[in-house]
Amino acid sequence: MPNSQGSTTPPNVELPVIVADVLVIGGGLSGTWAALAAAQAGARVVLADKGYCGASGVAATSGPGHWWVPPEAQARAEAIGQRMAIAGGIADPAWMERILDITWTTLPCIGDFYDFSTDETGTVQYRGLRGPEYLRAMRRKIHKHGVRILDQSPALELLAESGGSIVGARGLRRQRGEAWTVRAGAVILATGGCAFKSRLLGSHTNTGDGHLMAAEAGVDFSGMEFSTYHTVAPAHSTMTRSMSYAFATYYDAAGREIPVPPGDTTRTLARAMLEGPVLCSLHRMPEDIRERLRRVQPNMMLPFDRGHGDPFTQRFPVLLRPEGTIRGSGGVRLADDDCGTAADGLFVVGDAATREPVAGAVSGGGAILAAWALSSGVIAGRAAAARAVSRGRRTDSPARPLGQAGLRPVRQAAAVDPRAVTAAVQAEMLPYDKTIFRRGPALARSLSLLDGVWRDLRDHLHGEGSANAGETVQARESAALTAVARWCTRAALDRTESRGMHLRVDAPASDPALARRLIVGGLDRPWSRFESRFDDAPPQPLEHPATTQAGAA
Numbered sequence: 001m002p003n004s005q006g007s008t009t010p011p012n013v014e015l016p017v018i019v020a021d022v023l024v025i026g027g028g029l030s031g032t033w034a035a036l037a038a039a040q041a042g043a044r045v046v047l048a049d050k051g052y053c054g055a056s057g058v059a060a061t062s063g064p065g066h067w068w069v070p071p072e073a074q075a076r077a078e079a080i081g082q083r084m085a086i087a088g089g090i091a092d093p094a095w096m097e098r099i100l101d102i103t104w105t106t107l108p109c110i111g112d113f114y115d116f117s118t119d120e121t122g123t124v125q126y127r128g129l130r131g132p133e134y135l136r137a138m139r140r141k142i143h144k145h146g147v148r149i150l151d152q153s154p155a156l157e158l159l160a161e162s163g164g165s166i167v168g169a170r171g172l173r174r175q176r177g178e179a180w181t182v183r184a185g186a187v188i189l190a191t192g193g194c195a196f197k198s199r200l201l202g203s204h205t206n207t208g209d210g211h212l213m214a215a216e217a218g219v220d221f222s223g224m225e226f227s228t229y230h231t232v233a234p235a236h237s238t239m240t241r242s243m244s245y246a247f248a249t250y251y252d253a254a255g256r257e258i259p260v261p262p263g264d265t266t267r268t269l270a271r272a273m274l275e276g277p278v279l280c281s282l283h284r285m286p287e288d289i290r291e292r293l294r295r296v297q298p299n300m301m302l303p304f305d306r307g308h309g310d311p312f313t314q315r316f317p318v319l320l321r322p323e324g325t326i327r328g329s330g331g332v333r334l335a336d337d338d339c340g341t342a343a344d345g346l347f348v349v350g351d352a353a354t355r356e357p358v359a360g361a362v363s364g365g366g367a368i369l370a371a372w373a374l375s376s377g378v379i380a381g382r383a384a385a386a387r388a389v390s391r392g393r394r395t396d397s398p399a400r401p402l403g404q405a406g407l408r409p410v411r412q413a414a415a416v417d418p419r420a421v422t423a424a425v426q427a428e429m430l431p432y433d434k435t436i437f438r439r440g441p442a443l444a445r446s447l448s449l450l451d452g453v454w455r456d457l458r459d460h461l462h463g464e465g466s467a468n469a470g471e472t473v474q475a476r477e478s479a480a481l482t483a484v485a486r487w488c489t490r491a492a493l494d495r496t497e498s499r500g501m502h503l504r505v506d507a508p509a510s511d512p513a514l515a516r517r518l519i520v521g522g523l524d525r526p527w528s529r530f531e532s533r534f535d536d537a538p539p540q541p542l543e544h545p546a547t548t549q550a551g552a553a
Contacts, residue, residue: 012172012179012469020046020148021388022381023169023184025155025210028057029064030350030373031190032138033106037381038188039145043388046182047147048171050154050191050205054139057192058326058351059370060131061202061299063243066107067364067371068127069100076100083368087360088500089515090223095357099368099375106378113137113144127367130295153180154205154473156463157403158187158213158346166217166345167399174469183399185388186345188380189214193326193351194484196429197422200231200321201238201299207477208325208484210352214332215483216402217343220521222354222531223330224484225491225502228435229363230266230320231327232280234311237303240321242366244293244300244311247285251315253277267503270320270432279315322430325484326351327369328501329359330491333519338383339376345387347380349373356517361500405458405523406479407472413462418471418478421461424453425481428489439506443493447526450486457482458524483523490526491518 022038024031027049035047049056069079080096107126108116114137116124143149155171159181168183191210195203211221231240232248250258250269253276260268272278285293290312294301304311325331332341332348334357339347350373355364358372404410406418428434428446463475495518497511498504520528 012177014179015173015181018046018148018180018182020044020182020184022046022186022188022384023048023182024188024190024381025169025213026057026190026192026350026352027051027053027139027149027151028190028192028350028373029059029135029138029370030352030377031188032135032142033374033377034188034190034347034349034381034384035142035147036138036145037378038385039142039147039381041382041385041389043385045142045147046150046184047142048150048153048155048169048180048182050152050209052151053149054135055132056202056205057135058200058202058206059373060135062131062366063128064131064134064370065128065367066103066126066374067100067367068103068107071101071104083358083360086362086500088362088510089360090356090517091360092357099358099371102375102378103371106374110134110137110141113140150180154476155191155209155213156407156472156476157401158217159183159399160217160343160402161397161399164218164344166343167397169213170401170403172469172472174473177469185391186347186384188347188349188384189332189352190349190377191352193324193328193331194481195322195324195326196426196481196485198322198324198426198430199238200323200326201233201240203323203326206326206351208480209477210348211332211487212405212476212480212483213402214341214343214346214348214352215521215523216404217341217346219341219343219346220333220519221330221487222333222517222519223328223356223361223491224325224487224520225495225518226330226356226361226363226500227325227328227488227492228438228501228503229323229327230270230432230436231323232265232269232318233321234280234303234308235317235319236308238321239300239303240323244282244285245280247282247289249281249284250318251279251281253279266320267436269318270436273319274432277317278319280311280318281315282311283313285312320432320436322435324429325488327363327365329355329361329363330488331355337379339380340383347384349376349380354517361502363501403464403476405454405483406461406476407464409458409460409462411459414460416457416461418461418474421453421457421478422481425450425478425485429485436503437505438492438503440493440496440504443489447486447489447493450482450489454482454486454524486526487520490528491520494518494520494528
């Protein structure tokens, strides 16, 4: 079969089915913690990573800090109270208490593979870690516990029994031209958030694949409107390490300092960037922090060391790099306290899951989200292992693949360029005036355009028939990007107020009646509904005449 370069590529070789108790899809922070917890619980675990486990994902490129609060009652209560005060009324203090406790008791256990730093008194410092070493330690740790790792092995679709229970997944080992199938008693999605290929550092594998697979299994989402977090970055680099910019001073093209009100950095800079270039200087950073910066976040300085000047004495251009749902708070909705979903046998952790229980309508930044990644991984890993062991290793029952858009067109296969699909999605999801400053009419137009993109790829994009693994993965990614963009846009349109990071310019106030989570779902026809405050009175899906027809199959 000829590929896009005109050469001939042999078809993917089907590997023998791999049998496991637990399959973890994703090898970043939450995925490795989930795999470790499941293995420690006695489960036979397979982990499939889209990249290289231990080096892929946003945590591996950063200096992740953890929400690290001593177990004293007053300290915990104060930490939780501070977060609840800014969470927009939709966070859960019980979940916060839970992740604080799990993080406190669990993080030190990797000390056999990770060299925690100490302060001048010799006290071990657990709060902040060095991302590359952290993820490398997690890889070594799970390998020691017998986890089988499939590197460069993106999952394409979930497998389900006739009753709907999730029993595994299919994917490709793209470097080897091999197709893999894992049958498992439970599956954990640890595929991360979706940054819409914004060139956010470490996010190249975060394209919403797990979200699409979950939706095909009948799962819905929560908090997708809270997807507007942006990080300041040098214009010449993808180096999105935000800690340093706490000391930043910003200037417009004429050299005038831009006043930045506390707590409103993103919107202030976005307004200025819509008018013209913005420059930055880090001259206010103290000398001791500059020296420490190279140890905690060594990659932060690389672009400057490679010829882009001295950020402490020279001004440099900056932009805002969108993070989508990565440091937003939306994702797959949790159905129980074990990080289970509405699909039997399917669990979700880390940035693939909604973080509203611990972050609410604002970002959990690095610390809370790192603690969430660790804790949700531990919770789901243990629960998945218990479920799988109770069911036994059953591989004789028929299982059907659930993958649709980007794999199997519903109409005749035709030429659909995944790169054009990605560009169309980015045109709606990356511009500041569409994402940071939202307006109802613009959101409705974006949703209508995205619906059209979805129909085209759903009807005609034939990833399963691609000539090589790379083309198949790219087709599936484009479908996932489109699906996530539609859920984010639908949620933003239907939350007709401003709350947390979600700003509606045409509805700038918060509505007390909407201090509830907004659930979205649907593939061919996205829908939304606000969570009810009463179990016996479920709210009805919201519909908008302007978008209903565009979203119909």
